[in-house]
Amino acid sequence: MTDEEIAASSNSAWEDGIYPFTVVGATEGQSKKGNDMITLELDIHKGGQTREVKAWLVFMESMQWQVKAFYESINGLHVYESGMVDANKLIGKKGLCELNSEESKDRETGKLTGKFYNRVKTYEKPVAGQDTTPAKANPISDDLDDADSIPF
Numbered sequence: 001m002t003d004e005e006i007a008a009s010s011n012s013a014w015e016d017g018i019y020p021f022t023v024v025g026a027t028e029g030q031s032k033k034g035n036d037m038i039t040l041e042l043d044i045h046k047g048g049q050t051r052e053v054k055a056w057l058v059f060m061e062s063m064q065w066q067v068k069a070f071y072e073s074i075n076g077l078h079v080y081e082s083g084m085v086d087a088n089k090l091i092g093k094k095g096l097c098e099l100n101s102e103e104s105k106d107r108e109t110g111k112l113t114g115k116f117y118n119r120v121k122t123y124e125k126p127v128a129g130q131d132t133t134p135a136k137a138n139p140i141s142d143d144l145d146d147a148d149s150i151p152f
């Protein structure tokens with residue numbers, strides 16, 4: 001589902017702010033410019049509500065700040081610092097992200113539609129009391145010999 005489709009299905013964007021998230025999907029791939037990346041599907045939580053938002057971790061020098069912030073948020077900085085990451089091990093991880101809202105554009109005309117959707121602006125370090133423990137079924141591992149890991 002695209003960001004625009006998610007926005008249309010939920011009718012309006014949530015207000016800008018810091019929200020807890022859970023990673024429900026993570027797929028390794030390449031960006032349009034050929035950089036390694038991970039596409040994340042995040043469930044964002046607010047009160048008893050959940051909203052799905054897609055986000056991207058792009059492994060290029062100018063975007064390392066965001067990759068590092070993501071790993072700090074899920075309490076996995078040691079994995080980031082190792083230089084090896086694995087999308088499959090991100091499922092179930094919890095952290096905090098800052099959402100902002102953007103107005104969607106019509107794909108054919110490029111004109112603004114008047115409908116808003118949420119995007120992840122950045123990730124936040126865990127705060128006292130915020131549950132960021134790895135999911136027991138899929139813990140972040142220090143095993144750096146995994147052939148499916150992405151070096152950067």
